[in-house]
Amino acid sequence: MNANDNAILARLQLDYPQFTLDVDLGLPGTGVTALFGHSGSGKTSLLRCIAGLERAGTGELRFKGETWQSGRQFVPPHRRPIGYVFQEASLFSHLSARGNLDYAVKRAPRKVERPVAFDQAVQLLGIERLLERRPDQLSGGERQRVAIARALLIQPRLLLMDEPLAALDMPRKLEILPYLEGLKRELDLPIIYVSHAPDEVARLADYLVAMEDGKAVATGTLEETLSRLDFPLHLGEEAGVVLEGLVAERDREWRLARVVFDGGEVWLRDSGHAVHSEVRVRILARDISLAKERQAESSIVNALPATIVEIITDEHAGLALVRLQVKDERSGDSSFLVSRVTRRSAHLLGLHEGMPIWAQIKSVAVI
Amino acid sequence: MHFTDADLTAIWLTLKLATCVTALLLLVGTPIAWWLASTRSRWKSPVSAIVALPIVLPPSVLGFYLLVFMGNNGPLGQLTQALGLGVLPFTFGGLVIASVVYSLPFVVQPIQNAIEAFGQRPLEVAATLRAGPWDRFFSVVLPQARPGLLTASVLGFAHTVGEFGVVLMIGGNIPGETQVVSVQIYDHVEALDYAGAHGLSLLMVVFSFLVLLVLYAFNPRAVLGTGGK
Numbered sequence: 339m340n341a342n343d344n345a346i347l348a349r350l351q352l353d354y355p356q357f358t359l360d361v362d363l364g365l366p367g368t369g370v371t372a373l374f375g376h377s378g379s380g381k382t383s384l385l386r387c388i389a390g391l392e393r394a395g396t397g398e399l400r401f402k403g404e405t406w407q408s409g410r411q412f413v414p415p416h417r418r419p420i421g422y423v424f425q426e427a428s429l430f431s432h433l434s435a436r437g438n439l440d441y442a443v444k445r446a447p448r449k450v451e452r453p454v455a456f457d458q459a460v461q462l463l464g465i466e467r468l469l470e471r472r473p474d475q476l477s478g479g480e481r482q483r484v485a486i487a488r489a490l491l492i493q494p495r496l497l498l499m500d501e502p503l504a505a506l507d508m509p510r511k512l513e514i515l516p517y518l519e520g521l522k523r524e525l526d527l528p529i530i531y532v533s534h535a536p537d538e539v540a541r542l543a544d545y546l547v548a549m550e551d552g553k554a555v556a557t558g559t560l561e562e563t564l565s566r567l568d569f570p571l572h573l574g575e576e577a578g579v580v581l582e583g584l585v586a587e588r589d590r591e592w593r594l595a596r597v598v599f600d601g602g603e604v605w606l607r608d609s610g611h612a613v614h615s616e617v618r619v620r621i622l623a624r625d626i627s628l629a630k631e632r633q634a635e636s637s638i639v640n641a642l643p644a645t646i647v648e649i650i651t652d653e654h655a656g657l658a659l660v661r662l663q664v665k666d667e668r669s670g671d672s673s674f675l676v677s678r679v680t681r682r683s684a685h686l687l688g689l690h691e692g693m694p695i696w697a698q699i700k701s702v703a704v705i
Numbered sequence: 706m707h708f709t710d711a712d713l714t715a716i717w718l719t720l721k722l723a724t725c726v727t728a729l730l731l732l733v734g735t736p737i738a739w740w741l742a743s744t745r746s747r748w749k750s751p752v753s754a755i756v757a758l759p760i761v762l763p764p765s766v767l768g769f770y771l772l773v774f775m776g777n778n779g780p781l782g783q784l785t786q787a788l789g790l791g792v793l794p795f796t797f798g799g800l801v802i803a804s805v806v807y808s809l810p811f812v813v814q815p816i817q818n819a820i821e822a823f824g825q826r827p828l829e830v831a832a833t834l835r836a837g838p839w840d841r842f843f844s845v846v847l848p849q850a851r852p853g854l855l856t857a858s859v860l861g862f863a864h865t866v867g868e869f870g871v872v873l874m875i876g877g878n879i880p881g882e883t884q885v886v887s888v889q890i891y892d893h894v895e896a897l898d899y900a901g902a903h904g905l906s907l908l909m910v911v912f913s914f915l916v917l918l919v920l921y922a923f924n925p926r927a928v929l930g931t932g933g934k
Contacts, residue, residue: 390832391832391833414837416831416832416834416840417835422830422833428827430831432849432851441831489833492834
C-alpha cells in the first residue's frame with residue numbers, strides 16, 4: 339500500500355427507479371483499473387459519475403486531492419481533467435478526423451507537465467493516413483482510434499474508457515488492443531476501463547473492480563482478485579488467473595519460451611517476445627489438471643509443484659475449484675493458480691487444504 | 706405584366722420585413738429550440754404550447770391581442786412610450802414584432818427537431834473535451850443543427866412573406882411603412898384592379914413554389930407546420 343493506492347476516492351450513489359448505484363471505492367492513481375461486470379451492473383453509470391456526466395449522482399468524489407464532487411459542490415465535466423472514450427463512435431460528424439483532433443488541441447489546458455504531442459498521439463494510434471477523412475469514411479475501428487487519440491490530446495490526467503471495443507467485431511477488437519497496450523506502456527496516465535469482456539480485462543487491467551447490481555462486489559489487484567475462489571462474477575469457462583512474468587529464455591529449436599513469474603516458471607509457445615521483456619500470461623482454470631505424482635511420460639510440458647490453499651464447489655455441483663499456491667522456497671515469492679476439476683476427482687485424489695500437489699498446465703498463453 | 710411604383714414599394718417592404726424577421730427569429734428561436742430540446746423542466750410543455758399557438762390561432766385573434774399589448778395602454782406600449790419611442794402599432798417596428806411572434810413556431814420546431822435528432826451525445830463528448838456551455842452551443846449545436854437552421858430560415862422567411870391577417874390588424878395599410886404585398890393585392894381587388902392583383906398574386910405563387918421546391922430538394926422530409934417531424 340502506498341499513497342497512490344487511494345488516489346481516486348469515489349463514494350457515490352445514484353437512484354433511478356429501476357436501478358441503484360452505491361459504491362465506496364479507493365482506486366489507484368496509476369495503471370489500468372477495470373470496472374468489470376455484466377451489462378446493467380452499473381459500471382458505465384459509475385464511469386459517467388466520475389466524468390460528471392451524470393448529474394443525478396450524489397456523494398463524494400476526489401481525484402489526487404482535488405474535490406470533484408462533495409455535497410452541493412459539483413465540478414462540471416468540462417472543468418475536470420479527464421479524457422473520455424465512449425462505447426460507440428463519437429466523432430463530430432461535421433469535422434474531419436484532423437478537425438476532431440484539433441477540437442481537443444484547441445481546448446487542452448496550456449500548462450501540462452508532460453503533454454502528449456499531436457504527432458505522438460497520431461502515431462500511438464496509427465492514424466497518420468486517416469487524418470483528412472471524414473468520420474463516415476472511416477471504419478468502426480478507425481473511428482474509435484481517432485476518438486482515443488482525441489481523448490489523449492485534451493491532455494487528461496485521468497482517462498475514462500467506456501467499453502471502447504464492445505461495438506466492434508473480433509478482428510477490429512484485435513486491431514485496437516495493441517494500441518491500448520502501447521498507450522498503457524508509453525504514457526504515465528491512469529485509466530479507468532469499463533468492460534464486460536474477461537479477455538480485455540486480462541490483457542489490460544492492473545486493478546479490478548467487479549460490479550454487480552450497482553455495487554462493487556470485489557476489488558483488488560488483477561492477480562489477487564482473479565485467483566479468488568469466491569470471485570462473485572460467474573466467469574464460467576473464462577475463470578482463470580493472470581500472471582506477470584519475464585521472458586527468461588527462448589528455445590530456437592522447439593520454438594518455445596520460458597517465462598518466469600513469482601514462485602514458478604512455464605514453457606510456452608514462443609510468440610516473439612525478446613528475452614527480458616515483460617509479458618502477461620493467462621492460465622484458465624479448466625486448463626490446469628491435478629496429479630499426486632509427477633507424470634514422467636506425458637505430453638504436458640508444464641507441471642508445477644504446488645500447495646492446495648482452498649477448495650470449493652463450483653457453480654456446477656459436479657465441479658470443484660481449487661486454489662493453489664506455487665512458491666519459490668529460496669526467495670519466498672509466490673503466486674496463486676486456480677484449477678477446475680470434477681468433484682469426483684477431488685474426492686478420489688483425496689484433495690484437502692495444505693496438501694502438496696502437481697499442477698499440470700495443459701495450456702498457457704501470452705496475452 | 707407591369708408593377709406600379711406602389712407595387713414595387715410593397716415588394717421591397719415585404720422583402721425587408723421578411724429579412725429582418727428571419728434574422729430576429731433565428732436569434733430568438735435558436736435558444737428557445739435548444740432549451741426545449743434539452744430541458745427536462747416541467748415548463749417544457751407549456752412553453753411548447755405557447756410557441757405553437759400561432760399555428761392554430763386565427764391571425765385576427767393573434768393580431769388583436771398584439772394590438773392591445775403594444776397599444777397605448779398595453780404593457781409593451783407603456784414601455785415604448787416611457788422610452789420615448791411612441792407606440793408600435795401601425796409602424797414597421799410593430800409589424801416586425803408581430804411577425805416574429807406569428808412565425809416563431811415555424812422556426813423553433815425545425816431547429817428543435819434537428820437538435821433532438823443528434824441527441825445529447827455530441828454535447829457530452831464536447832463537455833469531456835473541455836467545451837463549456839457557450840462553446841458547445843457554437844462548436845457543436847450550430848454546426849450539427851445546420852439542416853434544421855436552413856429549413857427554419859426558409860420557412861420563417863416564406864411564412865412572413867405570406868402573412869396577411871396579422872399585418873392588417875397591426876399594420877393597417879400605410880404605403881412604404883406597413884403595406885406589404887399581400888395587403889396590396891387586397892387593395893387591388895377592392896379597387897377592382899384585377900390585373901394588378903393578378904400580377905402580384907402570380908409573383909407570390911411563383912415565389913412560394915420556388916421556396917418550397919428548394920426546401921424539399923434539400924430536406925425531403927420537411928413538413929410545413931410540423932417543422933420537419
